[in-house]
Amino acid sequence: MTMKTYIHQPVNYGVKSMSRTVYVNGNYVPEEQATVSVFDRGFLFADAVYEVTSVLGGKLIAFDGHAKRLERSLRELQMDAPCTMDELKEIHHEMVARNDLVEGLIYLQVTRGAADRDFAFPKDTKPTIVLFTQAKNLTNSPTADAGIKVISIPDIRWGRRDIKTVQLLAPSLGKMEAKAAGADDAWLVEDGFVTEGTSNNAYIVTKNGTIVTRNLSTDILHGITRAAVLRLAAEAQIKIEERPFTVDEVKDAAEAFFTSASAFVCPVIEIDGCPIGTGTPGPVANRLRDIYLQEALKTAT
Ligand code: PMP
Numbered sequence: 067m068t069m070k071t072y073i074h075q076p077v078n079y080g081v082k083s084m085s086r087t088v089y090v091n092g093n094y095v096p097e098e099q100a101t102v103s104v105f106d107r108g109f110l111f112a113d114a115v116y117e118v119t120s121v122l123g124g125k126l127i128a129f130d131g132h133a134k135r136l137e138r139s140l141r142e143l144q145m146d147a148p149c150t151m152d153e154l155k156e157i158h159h160e161m162v163a164r165n166d167l168v169e170g171l172i173y174l175q176v177t178r179g180a181a182d183r184d185f186a187f188p189k190d191t192k193p194t195i196v197l198f199t200q201a202k203n204l205t206n207s208p209t210a211d212a213g214i215k216v217i218s219i220p221d222i223r224w225g226r227r228d229i230k231t232v233q234l235l236a237p238s239l240g241k242m243e244a245k246a247a248g249a250d251d252a253w254l255v256e257d258g259f260v261t262e263g264t265s266n267n268a269y270i271v272t273k274n275g276t277i278v279t280r281n282l283s284t285d286i287l288h289g290i291t292r293a294a295v296l297r298l299a300a301e302a303q304i305k306i307e308e309r310p311f312t313v314d315e316v317k318d319a320a321e322a323f324f325t326s327a328s329a330f331v332c333p334v335i336e337i338d339g340c341p342i343g344t345g346t347p348g349p350v351a352n353r354l355r356d357i358y359l360q361e362a363l364k365t366a367t
Pocket of ligand 1: 118262263264265266267286287288289290291292325326327328
């Protein structure tokens with residue numbers, strides 16, 4: 067495998083020997099003092115949505131896409147927004163500054179708020195909003211260099227995967243099952259077709275060079291990275307088919323990869339113990355990773 071050179075070489079990812087600053091309901095507080103109520107519906111009902119935005123060079127990647135998806139998730143659940151999306155962007159920038167974050171992630175969660183426990187939505191609760199940062203080397207990724215191994219498992223999640231809720235126990239169990247099987251992640255299968263990865267969108271590249279990824283519906287999360295990568299692939303004259311594909315098609319593919327806001331584009335080299343293509347990261351995935359990173363850095367805010 068050739069050594070890769072990266073466009074972005076941060077010297078420090080926001081080294082955190084000290085406590086982080088966390089945002090909770092209008093206040094920036096040390097993480098030890100960041101708390102929410104035990105009556106919060108995020109805790110009791112997973113009645114909450116979230117977003118994860120990457121930070122490169124101290125700038126936000128694709129913030130507007132994440133803000134739009136958050137608004138949609140809130141709307142689908144008839145949940146109030148805790149602030150405007152402009153205010154939310156300000157808070158993200160403030161979190162980058164207060165945590166000296168150069169490279170890593172900003173996690174944002176909004177819940178319906180705290181109220182006495184009742185399945186029916188309470189009236190007039192104030193949404194809870196929490197943000198925290200995670201310093202992380204995203205661009206120099208040994209995982210992306212090596213590619214990952216996946217297993218296929220049944221998709222046991224609920225039917226509205228297009229809403230980015232914090233109901234993440236099924237994906238968490240899937241990830242644990244993958245690790246127990248000596249793999250890195252699981253691709254979820256429903257009615258014979260791959261939906262997506264536990265926390266990412268899934269793709270194959272056929273032997274004739276076409277990218278195949280599942281079409282948007284309520285079956286999968288509408289990835290912000292997916293939208294950008296498909297646009298960039300089309301601009302690079304790569305043929306795209308948005309349709310469901312089977313595990314047999316993955317085994318027969320020239321390459322496979324996944325996308326997410328934190329991993330960007332990452333090759334998948336094996337499924338259920340079968341090497342995909344040459345069993346090493348493929349040229350299409352590597353090229354798309356490079357193109358995506360260049361574009362992300364250019365358009366970061
Ligand atoms: N699908 C699922 C189930 C996910 O959890 C994620 C990441 N949150 C994605 C896809 C990728 O979405 P994005 O590119 O917006 O991170």
